[in-house]
Amino acid sequence: xxxxxxxxxxxxxxxxxxxxxxxxxxxxxxxxxxxxxxxxxxxxxxxxxxxxxxxxxxxxxxxxxxxxxxxxxxxxxxxxxxxxxxxxxxxxxxxxxxxxxxxxxxxxxxxxxxxxxxxxxxxxxxxxxxxxxxxxxxxxxxxxxxxxxxxxxxxxxxxxxxxxxxxxxxxxxxxxxxxxxxxxxxxxxxxxxxxxxxxxxxxxxxxxxxxxxxxxxxxxxxxxxxxxxxxxxxxxxxxxxxxxxxxxxxxxxxxxxxxxxxxxxxxxxxxxxxxxxxxxxxxxxxxxxxxxxxxxxxxxxxxxxxxxxxxxxxxxxxxxxxxxxxxxxxxxxxxxxxxxxxxxxxxxxxxxxxxxxxxxxxxxxxxxxxxxxxxxxxxxxxxxxxxxxxxxxxxxxxxxxxxxxxxxxxxxxxxxxxxxxxxxxxxxxxxxxxxxxxxxxxxxxxxxxxxxxxxxxxxxxxxxxxxxxxxxxxxxxxxxxxxxxxxxxxxxxxxxxxxxxxxxxxxxxxxxxxxxxxxxxxxxxxxxxxxxxxxxxxxxx
Amino acid sequence: xxxxxxxxxxxxxxxxxxxxxxxxxxxxxxxxxxxxxxxxxxxxxxxxxxxxxxxxxxxxxxxxxxxxxxxxxxxxxxxxxxxxxxxxxxxxxxxxxxxxxxxxxxxxxxxxxxxxxxxxxxxxxxxxxxxxxxxxxxxxxxxxxxxxxxxxxxxxxxxxxxxxxxxxxxxxxxxxxxxxxxxxxxxxxxxxxxxxxxxxxxxxxxxxxxxxxxxxxxxxxxxxxxxxxxxxxxxxxxxxxxxxxxxxxxxxxxxxxxxxxxxxxxxxxxxxxxxxxxxxxxxxxxxxxxxxxxxxxxxxxxxxxxxxxxxxxxxxxxxxxxxxxxxxxx
Numbered sequence: 055x056x057x058x059x060x061x062x063x064x065x066x067x068x069x070x071x072x073x074x075x076x077x078x079x080x081x082x083x084x085x086x087x088x089x090x091x092x093x094x095x096x097x098x099x100x101x102x103x104x105x106x107x108x109x110x111x112x113x114x115x116x117x118x119x120x121x122x123x124x125x126x127x128x129x130x131x132x133x134x135x136x137x138x139x140x141x142x143x144x145x146x147x148x149x150x151x152x153x154x155x156x157x158x159x160x161x162x163x164x165x166x167x168x169x170x171x172x173x174x175x176x177x178x179x180x181x182x183x184x185x186x187x188x189x190x191x192x193x194x195x196x197x198x199x200x201x202x203x204x205x206x207x208x209x210x211x212x213x214x215x216x217x218x219x220x221x222x223x224x225x226x227x228x229x230x231x232x233x234x235x236x237x238x239x240x241x242x243x244x245x246x247x248x249x250x251x252x253x254x255x256x257x258x259x260x261x262x263x264x265x266x267x268x269x270x271x272x273x274x275x276x277x278x279x280x281x282x283x284x285x286x287x288x289x290x291x292x293x294x295x296x297x298x299x300x301x302x303x304x305x306x307x308x309x310x311x312x313x314x315x316x317x318x319x320x321x322x323x324x325x326x327x328x329x330x331x332x333x334x335x336x337x338x339x340x341x342x343x344x345x346x347x348x349x350x351x352x353x354x355x356x357x358x359x360x361x362x363x364x365x366x367x368x369x370x371x372x373x374x375x376x377x378x379x380x381x382x383x384x385x386x387x388x389x390x391x392x393x394x395x396x397x398x399x400x401x402x403x404x405x406x407x408x409x410x411x412x413x414x415x416x417x418x419x420x421x422x423x424x425x426x427x428x429x430x431x432x433x434x435x436x437x438x439x440x441x442x443x444x445x446x447x448x449x450x451x452x453x454x455x456x457x458x459x460x461x462x463x464x465x466x467x468x469x470x471x472x473x474x475x476x477x478x479x480x481x482x483x484x485x486x487x488x489x490x491x492x493x494x495x496x497x498x499x500x501x502x503x504x505x506x507x508x509x510x511x512x513x514x515x516x517x518x519x520x521x522x523x524x525x526x527x528x529x530x531x532x533x534x535x536x537x538x539x540x541x542x543x544x545x546x547x548x549x550x551x552x553x554x555x556x557x558x559x560x561x562x563x564x565x566x567x568x569x570x571x572x573x574x575x576x577x578x579x580x581x582x583x584x585x586x587x588x589x590x591x592x593x594x595x
Numbered sequence: 596x597x598x599x600x601x602x603x604x605x606x607x608x609x610x611x612x613x614x615x616x617x618x619x620x621x622x623x624x625x626x627x628x629x630x631x632x633x634x635x636x637x638x639x640x641x642x643x644x645x646x647x648x649x650x651x652x653x654x655x656x657x658x659x660x661x662x663x664x665x666x667x668x669x670x671x672x673x674x675x676x677x678x679x680x681x682x683x684x685x686x687x688x689x690x691x692x693x694x695x696x697x698x699x700x701x702x703x704x705x706x707x708x709x710x711x712x713x714x715x716x717x718x719x720x721x722x723x724x725x726x727x728x729x730x731x732x733x734x735x736x737x738x739x740x741x742x743x744x745x746x747x748x749x750x751x752x753x754x755x756x757x758x759x760x761x762x763x764x765x766x767x768x769x770x771x772x773x774x775x776x777x778x779x780x781x782x783x784x785x786x787x788x789x790x791x792x793x794x795x796x797x798x799x800x801x802x803x804x805x806x807x808x809x810x811x812x813x814x815x816x817x818x819x820x821x822x823x824x825x826x827x828x829x830x831x832x833x834x835x836x837x838x839x840x841x842x843x844x845x846x847x848x849x850x851x852x853x854x855x856x857x858x859x860x861x862x863x864x865x866x867x868x869x870x871x872x873x874x875x876x877x878x879x880x881x882x883x884x885x886x887x888x889x890x891x892x893x894x895x896x897x898x899x900x901x902x903x904x905x906x907x908x909x910x911x912x913x914x915x916x917x918x919x920x921x922x923x924x925x
Contacts (some may be wrong), residue, residue, distance in 0.1 A: 102608055195777050201738035201754060206779055255660040258793040290755030291884070293867065296738060297753065330643075330649065361740060362751045363758035364744065366688045370681045375671040383667060388665040389657075391632055398650040401640070409636065418624035427676045429683025430618050433747040436740060436775040449761070468642045498619070501604045502744025507783035541766070551886035586654045 060359030062548050064470045066566040069496055081166035082569055087152035089173050097139040097180060097537070102529065104132035109491075110170040117509030122474030125508040126193040126499070127209070133196030134187070135394060139180050141448055142310060145317035146263075147176070150256045152467060155569060156234060159241025159576040164234040172227040175547050179221025181233040186213035195506060197307070200288035200299040200575025204280040205512050206490030212228075215278040225313075229263030232256050241559065245577035250558055250582055251340050258344040262309045262316075262351065270306035271300065299363055304355035312351045314448055316344055318455025319386055321588070322411050325462050326390050328556040331404035333565035333583045336389040343382030350379040358433050376426035383419050387412060402554075407458030410485045418443060420478050421496065422433025423556055439499025442492045450488060457535060464539060465553045469566040470546030472538050487531045490524025555589050557582070562589075602682035607766040607791065610687060614623065615747075617679050624672055671796050687748065690761035694729035697722075698810070700889045701732070701739030703753035704781035707890065712801060713809040718787030720772065723797035723851040724764050732758045732857075735889045740776035743789055749775055757858045814898025817891055821883065836873045836881060844902040847874045865892060 067084045072078060083085025096427050107128040109117045156164050163169050182524075186192055190210045194203040203211055236257050240249070249257075276287045277299070288299045327334040334340065356364060356372040390412055398404070417521065421443040427432050436442065464470060494517040503514045512519070552561040563572050580587075606612055619923035643652075697720065700707040708716045722728050732741055732752040741760065742749040750760035792800060818824055826835035836846075844863070845853040849872045856862055863870055865887065868880035887895065 064597075097725075117783065122783065126780065126782075138809055193779070197777075199738060199777065202778060206737050290753075293870075296755070331645070332652050332658060333654050335655065336662055339657070339662050361749050363737075363756055366685060369684060372685075373681060374677050376678050380673065381670055384669045385666055387632060388661075391639070394636065394643060396652055396655065397639070397643050398645040398652050399640050399643050400645045402863060409640065412634060412636060416629050420629055423625060423673065423676055424618065424621050426616065427621060427680030429614055429680040429687065430621065431680070432684065432687060432749050433618075433744070435749065436742070482876070484609065497602060501601060502742070502773065504742060504773045504783075506777040509783045517862075520698050581715060586651055588651070 060548055063567070063568075064563045065471065065568055066564065067471075067569045068566055078547045079170075080512040081162070081170055081566050083155050083163050083166065083169060084467075084567065084569075086153050086173055087148050087150075090147040090151060090176070093173070093177065093180070094140050094143055094437050095149065097135055098532075100136035100184070101132055101140055103533065103565065104128050104135065105525065106529065108132055109352050109525040110509075112518045113522050115510050115512045115515050115518075122508040123435060124246065125142035126195075126506070127187075127191035129506060130192045130195050132186050134183060134214065134218070136448075136572060137196055137310070138221055139176075139315040140182065141452055142225055143228075144314070145175060145321065145459060146232070146256060146259055146313075147173075149321065149456075149463060150257050150259075150317060151228070151230065152424065153463065153560055154235060154253060154256060155239070156466075156563065156571055157253055157558060158236065158239060158244055159559045159572060159578070160235065160239040161570050161572075161582045164239060165231050165536065169231055170226050170454060172224040172231070174295035175227070176221055179217045179224060181217075181221075182220060183214050183217030186210035186220050196276065197403060198277055198299075199303075200277065200280070200296045201290065201294075203277055204287075205291075207290050212278045213280055215274045218273050219278075222267045222274075225263050226267045229260035229267075232260040233264065236260075241578055244559075246406050247338065247341070248578055248580075249341075249584050250320075251334065251337070251344075252317075252320035254368075255316045255323070255344050258348040258401075258544060259313050259316045262313050264347050266306040266313075266352070269302060270310075273302040273306070276302075297359070297364075300362065301356065302357050304358045305352075308355040308358065309348075309351045311444070311447065312347055314452040315455075316347060318411070318452045318459075321455045321459035321462070322390060322408050323386075324556075324558070325404045325408050325571040326393050326586045327456055327583045327585065328462075329408070329436040330394050331555070331583055331585045332397040333581075334384075334389070335392040335395070337582065339385055340389050343385045346586050347379060350375060350382070354379050356432070358435075360428060361435055371424055373428045373431075377423065378534060380386070380419060380423060380426070383415075387419070388450050393497040403474060403481055404458045404462035404554075406478060407454050407461065410481065410488075411451060411454040411458060414454060414485075414488065418446030419449055421446065430558060431501075435500055436505055437448035437499035438495040438503045441505055443455060445492045445495075449492070449595050450523065454484075457481070460539070462554070463560075464491045465549030465558060466541070466565045467565070468546065469545050469548060471553060472546055476534060476538040480531055480538075483531035483534065485531075487526070487528030489519050490525070491528050494518075494520045494524075498518060552589055555588060557584060596693055601750075605745040605766070605768075605770065606820050607764055607768065607770055608743075608748070609763040610683070611745065611747045611765075613683055613686075617676075617683060620679070621676055624676070624803075625847050636737075641901075642646045646872045657700055668843065687760070688797045690729040690759060694727035694761055695722075696729045696731060696888075696894050698731050699732045699741055699752060700893070701734040701774070701778075701785075702889075703736050703776070703778055704785040706739075706741070706774075706785065706787055709893070710755070710801070711809065711812065714801060715811070718772070720787070721788045721797060721800050722789065723794040724791050726794070727761055729759060729761045733893075735762035737778040738776050739774045739778050739785065742773040743770055744772040744773070746789070749872065751776055755859075755862070757862075764789070767791045767793060794851055810894045810897035814894035814896070814901075815889075817887070817895055818898055821886070823895075826880070832833055834877070836876055836897050838897075839902045842902065849874050849876075850874060858900075861899055862892055865895060 065080055111125050192214045194207050218595050279285050280287050286294040288294040288296050354376045359378045360369050461477055498517045503510055551565050559576050696711050698709045706718050708720050732750055734752040734754040737751040745887045746762040748760050748762050750758050770789045772787040772789050780900045793806045827838050831837050841856045847853055865886045870877040
């Protein structure tokens with residue numbers, strides 16, 4: 055494979071066809087990954103616009119910027135779009151789709167056509183939900199709490215619910231595809247404990263997707279049925295139980311947080327070892343902690359219900375389990391940090407996103423302990439403290455990991471390199487903007503400002519203005535990567551096959567890879583992250 | 596009054612200081628952990644930065660001792676946070692026996708409150724300082740949540756259920772009351788205040804306005820107006836069970852199982868009488884769904900609870916939510 059580093063390979067998956075049909079009917083996991091990338095980027099833009107509306111309204115305490123109805127629809131739109139149509143598919147459907155076969159030395163996923171089907175299902179779900187949001191809107195909050203959503207809400211609840219129901223199948227199919235692929239299609243020599251941690255993380259994520267998603271699908275369908283046919287599942291006036299909904303909803307939606315964060319943790323594990331040029335510290339502990347998070351994550355859901363009137367001893371059990379789920383996350387964080395010790399640390403954009411991730415995920419995770427602690431949760435739950443906490447996890451954690459991963463594998467995906475200086479500037483902007491947006495919200499929550507308030511007492515204004523200023527910076531921070539990454543697709547320097555000198559099978563093939571990934575089936579003979587020896591393909595200097 | 600840029604909410608209840616102490620404990624521990632990791636991260640990242648492109652650092656696979664240390668130490672710290680938090684929660688869960696009971700009904704978008712003496716208020720709650728106040732919460736429509744940041748208490752008002760919360764105000768003044776569970780358009784206007792007064796002022800406040808009717812009296816009136824009295828008679832000649840003394844005691848059902856006759860059960864028996872019928876009786880009672888509102892239900896429950904004072908039985912079980920406990924002693 056000797057070729058001029060200043061040009062892309064003669065043949066690769068992007069050249070397999072330029073017409074629309076070659077994209078819309080493709081079964082190539084790499085192309086489907088890109089289809090997802092475009093779709094979720096669009097959804098991210100829509101979700102961000104909603105966030106902008108929310109932050110604009112909160113500049114003033116009296117809610118005079120817009121009507122309460124408009125505000126309620128904006129925060130609901132933000133939550134629904136970001137959770138169900140951006141965060142949940144984000145890393146698995148794009149990077150996971152693109153990389154898992156490459157990382158395990160396979161030609162494609164186990165079920166290429168089901169992979170394409172899952173993208174179409176996602177599109178249908180997204181279209182139905184967007185239709186609901188744009189024609190009349192939705193004002194239930196993304197949590198759809200009953201009996202508000204089933205009896206009192208006067209918006210497009212049924213349509214949105216059906217959209218989310220449909221999108222759930224996309225998630226289930228992707229998870230199923232990954233599980234079978236990881237079990238059955240690993241290259242010779244690639245035993246379980248030689249798998250990249252990115253693959254382990256996706257394996258754990260897929261288990262949650264397959265086991266958890268059916269529960270939210272059924273629950274959200276029950277909401278639609280109660281609205282349409284007036285069944286009494288959740289409405290107490292028809293013999294239903296509104297709290298039952300919360301149990302069912304969080305049985306999925308809490309593990310769903312791990313669907314968002316586990317893949318991001320996988321990305322961090324790959325980058326931190328590459329840019330420290332050192333084997334990852336405690337490989338098996340990181341791998342097993344992913345599985346532990348997936349397992350314990352299913353047993354903590356009722357910590358969302360501590361003030362709902364649940365039995366006091368049940369609350370104690372869920373509190374204890376919620377503390378327990380923090381342990382594996384702590385193990386990962388310690389191991390990533392220890393990986394840097396006596397390493398050779400390079401401060402490139404992907405690594406800067408790792409620093410952002412560790413710093414912010416740490417705050418997100420540790421503030422979770424305040425909420426797991428029963429006596430403190432009573433005061434903090436349903437306030438901005440919770441809003442700040444989960445944004446540190448989902449934005450500070452999941453999105454930082456996503457951006458880091460996108461920059462890390464961008465040369466592999468496109469064959470071209472972005473301008474490093476732009477990457478550094480924008481990561482700094484994202485970091486500053488993020489903290490300015492969400493740190494004040496911890497204080498707001500502790501002071502007692504409830505969530506989902508269209509208007510608020512005047513003493514909360516200063517902190518809200520700070521938060522909106524931060525959101526503005528954050529918005530610009532996101533526009534940068536969008537622009538320079540897009541630019542690099544057309545004008546970027548050819549990157550070479552392995553610009554970072556990284557280990558892992560995906561770096562042993564050309565960039566961009568051919569449609570069938572590898573010219574011959576790779577045979578794995580070394581341990582993962584064997585950075586003590588130079589990579590087989592010399593990096594382009 | 597309060598500084599322009601406060602970092603902690605006012606402390607105005609007996610538990611506020613305890614909640615803040617635990618908050619600061621967790622803040623201290625997690626702050627130290629976070630600081631330690633940030634310092635290590637940046638120290639390593641700078642100290643071991645790549646100086647030449649040929650660097651190949653020596654391998655380190657891991658360390659079992661370190662793994663155990665950073666698994667066990669956080670775990671022990673978390674046990675402390677858990678135990679302290681659970682103890683506090685348990686304390687918040689059990690109102691003192693002498694608490695004065697206020698019924699709270701959430702309705703989109705207002706709080707309707709009633710004192711044991713019958714005074715009604717909307718979006719305002721006047722209470723005496725130093726006295727334990729028990730809140731019995733329910734809702735007429737969606738789920739709401741009664742949140743007073745200065746007291747560090749919050750409890751959902753759930754339709755069809757009676758939830759209990761309590762506080763003992765330690766400071767006179769006016770404090771925010773928020774609805775903390777999203778309930779629709781005017782959710783952020785479902786706010787009010789808790790006014791904490793000196794006990795004498797509170798008595799003056801209570802005496803103001805027209806003479807109110809206590810929930811027990813109102814319930815007694817309803818009991819005859821709705822003709823409950825024709826079947827539920829004090830002797831056992833009626834078509835329905837005798838209600839004297841049943842409140843807070845187990846009742847045997849037609850199916851053989853037992854159920855505690857608490858507020859929730861009485862409520863269910865009024866709204867869906869056929870759901871759980873007492874053993875030995877026919878399911879002949881009509882539903883009163885739609886004929887009584889939440890406040891009338893609370894009055895009826897208060898009246899039925901008061902009936903047991905006349906019987907020589909033991910006092911009601913403490914676990915039973917009673918909308919009008921304070922009224923019983925009158």
